[in-house]
Amino acid sequence: MSATSASAGTPAGPSRRTRRRSTASRPPSPPTASPWTAPGHGYEHFTAGPGAKVALNYRGKNVNVVLAGDGPVQELVNGKVTKTLQAHGTPTLYSLVDDPEPRRARVEIRPTPGVEAFSFTFG
Known part of the structure; x- marks a missing residue:
């Protein structure tokens, strides 16, 4: 059997050899690398546990984060401590x-x- 439709003479689709699985539909792994909890049933926010951290690669001029609670938050850029937020x-x-x-x-x-x-x- 050929790869063309008998009636229209057009390709019937890619052969099995050319089909590839797309990785675009896979969900990204979470950027958390340590203990966090998500209270309730949703993921509106995460609460830090001992040793908690989040690391993200980015391209831009500005990076911001929304935080709540009380305590210091150490910030690193490219592995170097740049400041401590309160x-x-x-x-x-x-x-x-x-x-x-x-x-x-x-x-x-x-x-x-x-x-x-x-x-x-x-941003």
């Missing part, structure tokens, strides 16, 4: 990176246990 109270947007030009880098936060992380934003 999370306090209700969810608040904190600036992690504010560069004059876009760049590729890796940002990591290491919060005190009990600090809640909601989301990251990039």
